[in-house]
Amino acid sequence: MAVDVPHQTTASRATDRPGDTSPFALGLLLRRAHWQAAAVMAEALGPLGIELRHFAVLIVLVNRGATVQRDLVTATGSDKAGIMRVVDDLERMGLALRKAVPGDRRVRAVEITPRGVELFDAAHVAAEPLAERLVAHLGPGEPEQLTDLLTRFTQSADDKT
Incomplete structure (x- = not known):
């Protein structure tokens, strides 16, 4: 099956270089920023014996309390x-435990343990100098501006789903 592709010349090809005007530029830059931030956070979490995927769950448990797996x-x-x-x-x-949910024997809630809270706090201490290194090349006020922009960007995206 042939795909009908418009044959127009574009001055810009999708890159993640400064000044890219392609419609893919923002996504590519966000992907690169994610890789850089994830690498720094992995460096902070590694000595604690956990990975970013573990920490993501701990964040939810700290913010929400006991949370059902779904x-x-x-x-x-x-994914499940x-x-x-x-x-x-x-x-x-020993960082979390599953508990039965009253009224539904099939559902389990996950709860952070005191040891999990200690590790969560230790992760923040370990990440502090690394996070500073991540934004060291930005000017005064720019790290806060970047955080504000990304917060508004992701909140806007969350509202659409």
Whole structure:
């Protein structure tokens, strides 16, 4: 099956270089920024024995309290099997535990343990100098401006779903 592709010449090809005007530029830049930030956060979490996927669940548990596994799927953008593996890991490490939900024997809520809270706090301490390094090349006030813009950008996207 042939695809009808317009044959117009574009001055810009999709890149993630400064000044790219293609419709893909923002997504490509956000992808690169994600890779850089994820690498820094992985560097902070590694010595603590967890990965970013574990920390993402801990964030939800700290923010929401006990959370049913299906809601963890939605909150983290993971899939059901992935969340099961992460929660299994967190339980094995003593950072979270599953509890029965009253009134529904099939549903389990995941709750952070005191050890999980300690690790969560330790992760923030470990990440602080690395996060500063991540934005060190920005000017005064720019890290806060970037955070504000990304917060508004992601909140806007969240409102549409």
